Amino acid sequence: MLERRLISHRxxxxxxxxxxxxxFMFFVVVITLYPFLNILAKSLNDPIDTVKGGxxxxxxxxxxxxYRVLFEGGSRLPRAFQxxxxxxxxxALLGVLSCAMFAYPLSRDDxxxxxxxxxxxxxxxxxxxxxIPGYLLIxxxxxxxxxxxxxxxxxxxxxxxxxxxxxxxxxxxxxQESARIDGxxxxxxxxxxxxxxxxxxxxxxxxxxxxxxxxxxxxxYLYARGNENLTTLQYELMKVLDSAQTSSRVDIYSESxxxxxxNPEAIKMAITMVATLPIVMVYPFLQRYFxxxxxxxxxxx
Amino acid sequence: xxxATSTAPRRNAFLQKLWHQRxxxxxxxxxxxxxxxxxxxxxxxxxxxxxxxxxxxxxxNQEWVGLKHFEALFKAPMFYQALWNTLGMSVLLLxxxxxxxIGFALLLNELTSxxxxxxxxxVSYLPHFVSWVIVASIITSMLSLSGPINEWxxxxxxxxxxxxxxxxxxxxxxxxxxxDMWKETGWNAIIYLAAMSAxxxxxxxAALVDGANRLQRIWYITLPGIRYTVITxxxxxxxxxxxxxxxRQYLLGNAVVAPKALVLDKYALDFGIGLFRYSYGTxxxxxxxxxxxVMLVIANQLAHRFGERKIF
Numbered sequence: 051m052l053e054r055r056l057i058s059h060r061x062x063x064x065x066x067x068x069x070x071x072x073x074f075m076f077f078v079v080v081i082t083l084y085p086f087l088n089i090l091a092k093s094l095n096d097p098i099d100t101v102k103g104g105x106x107x108x109x110x111x112x113x114x115x116x117y118r119v120l121f122e123g124g125s126r127l128p129r130a131f132q133x134x135x136x137x138x139x140x141x142a143l144l145g146v147l148s149c150a151m152f153a154y155p156l157s158r159d160d161x162x163x164x165x166x167x168x169x170x171x172x173x174x175x176x177x178x179x180x181x182i183p184g185y186l187l188i189x190x191x192x193x194x195x196x197x198x199x200x201x202x203x204x205x206x207x208x209x210x211x212x213x214x215x216x217x218x219x220x221x222x223x224x225x226q227e228s229a230r231i232d233g234x235x236x237x238x239x240x241x242x243x244x245x246x247x248x249x250x251x252x253x254x255x256x257x258x259x260x261x262x263x264x265x266x267x268x269x270x271y272l273y274a275r276g277n278e279n280l281t282t283l284q285y286e287l288m289k290v291l292d293s294a295q296t297s298s299r300v301d302i303y304s305e306s307x308x309x310x311x312x313n314p315e316a317i318k319m320a321i322t323m324v325a326t327l328p329i330v331m332v333y334p335f336l337q338r339y340f341x342x343x344x345x346x347x348x349x350x351x
Numbered sequence: 352x353x354x355a356t357s358t359a360p361r362r363n364a365f366l367q368k369l370w371h372q373r374x375x376x377x378x379x380x381x382x383x384x385x386x387x388x389x390x391x392x393x394x395x396x397x398x399x400x401x402x403x404x405x406x407x408x409x410x411x412n413q414e415w416v417g418l419k420h421f422e423a424l425f426k427a428p429m430f431y432q433a434l435w436n437t438l439g440m441s442v443l444l445l446x447x448x449x450x451x452x453i454g455f456a457l458l459l460n461e462l463t464s465x466x467x468x469x470x471x472x473x474v475s476y477l478p479h480f481v482s483w484v485i486v487a488s489i490i491t492s493m494l495s496l497s498g499p500i501n502e503w504x505x506x507x508x509x510x511x512x513x514x515x516x517x518x519x520x521x522x523x524x525x526x527x528x529x530x531d532m533w534k535e536t537g538w539n540a541i542i543y544l545a546a547m548s549a550x551x552x553x554x555x556x557a558a559l560v561d562g563a564n565r566l567q568r569i570w571y572i573t574l575p576g577i578r579y580t581v582i583t584x585x586x587x588x589x590x591x592x593x594x595x596x597x598x599r600q601y602l603l604g605n606a607v608v609a610p611k612a613l614v615l616d617k618y619a620l621d622f623g624i625g626l627f628r629y630s631y632g633t634x635x636x637x638x639x640x641x642x643x644x645v646m647l648v649i650a651n652q653l654a655h656r657f658g659e660r661k662i663f
Binding site for chain 2: 067068071072074075078079081082083084085086088089092101103104106148151152154155156158160161162163167170171173174177178179180181182183184185186187189191202203205206235236237240261264265266267268272284287288290291315318319321322325326329330333334
């Protein structure tokens with residue numbers, strides 16, 4: 051009887067509430083995806099035709115020229131792409147390894163400096179020296195215009211270390227005990243037991259770092275502007291944006307390529323897509339990890 | 352005599368323990384050194400706000416000038432302009448950011464089809480993962496004179512000719528707020544959805560039996576259920592109200608809207624690094640840290656006054 055009432059109850063509201071709700075959510079999806087698809091279509095469309103307007107999500111006069119000029123001679127884009135990939139891969143690998151190396155001793159209750167090192171780490175989550183002292187430090191360390199300015203200053207992140215440490219805490223201590231009885235030292239235990247068992251959390255953290263590395267442009271702007279070989283994809287896109295907004299010409303190409311100067315808008319679309327595509331390809335598969343990471347972090351705080 | 356015999360073995364025991372844990376030390380000490388260099392030395396760098404810092408003189412030979420830079424800062428009209436823009440945009444971002452992500456989470460929670468819910472969620476995360484450079488590129492393209500928004504408005508007869516959204520100083524704050532909502536609403540909803548999934552389903556069943564409709568269930572069960580999460584995040588955001596960053600403003604802004612786009616971080620960057628006024632720029636940073644500590648304490652006290660748990 052009761053069950054029947056519940057079902058009928060639900061059905062009454064399905065017509066009123068859910069139709070509106072589902073329509074609204076459909077619009078959310080459209081508003082989120084349309085700009086990406088529109089830019090994709092324009093990046094694949096002939097720039098002269100694009101000016102006529104009316105491009106929605108399909109190209110009208112299909113061409114790959116907008117992408118071709120990005121990677122032709124004289125362009126800085128191939129180099130920028132390479133640097134972006136390098137900093138993403140190296141930054142994520144070294145970052146994850148460093149955070150895990152630091153997390154393991156902090157997870158050990160018998161470690162003499164567990165308390166003091168942990169405090170030293172946690173304080174950095176709340177106070178920072180700020181822009182200028184940070185800049186002066188990087189400069190006096192001689193990291194300006196060096197590739198390592200992308201890697202070293204961001205090597206450790208207190209939040210990531212804490213997430214990894216709380217994951218290590220869930221690993222049964224008996225595993226470490228038995229390895230110790232077999233004569234393994236702490237470094238062997240870390241590499242042979244802790245690291246392999248931490249794979250899920252390390253993947254999560256690694257992805258966070260990788261996305262951050264791929265997306266960052268300000269460190270290039272601040273620290274590596276002077277070295278053309280260290281330019282990144284995001285920084286090049288930023289410059290295109292900048293010059294489009296001050297309506298000066300796009301200067302990422304040598305004089306020989308007229309097309310780029312003629313169609314900065316099409317070039318902007320193409321670079322936007324090149325910078326977005328890797329993210330779009332990986333994120334749906336990884337969202338599970340991201341969500342676990344963010345909720346785990348929230349609980350631990 | 353007595354102390355000598357009691358401390359010596361103790362010190363020995365300590366050294367022995369250190370030797371015993373040498374591998375743990377090898378794993379952690381390099382990173383402690385890293386922390387000191389990259390996190391604590393910049394903190395010491397705050398002293399340059401009280402000096403006329405000249406890099407070639409080295410750290411210990413600087414001239415001390417007391418509060419000179421702070422006085423200059425508080426007399427500069429540009430500082431007040433930057434402060435006003437920072438606070439204005441922050442408040443808008445806070446209000447709209449919170450209401451949109453809580454609202455979105457509530458609505459997602461009401462979707463009956465789990466597949467559709469997952470699909471909407473997946474799509475809504477996408478803009479979070481792309482950089483602000485890309486988002487700025489997308490927003491400026493959408494709003495440009497030949498962009499889709501203007502095309503529609505003209506096609507539908509709402510506008511006679513395209514309107515240059517990006518060149519309106521009065522619209523700039525709203526463009527920043529809109530861009531931020533587009534990028535982060537879906538992502539920020541995650542934490543509320545997690546809080547909602549922790550609500551006891553029996554509460555909903557009981558309400559259903561009592562004849563509560565859907566809106567009543569949202570109002571009396573879901574919202575109170577996520578209250579603690581909302582307040583915690585609100586306190587943290589209020590503490591950060593002055594730390595707005597400048598990425599959004601820098602990337603979306605242009606020369607026309609510059610007076611509305613200048614924020615404190617940009618001011619510090621332009622003067623501190625652009626004009627080499629390191630001490631002045633550091634003074635701005637110290638002012639910001641001071642304000643955020645005060646704001647955090649106030650927000651925490653307010654939450655306590657309204658009968659919530661303190662988070663610190």
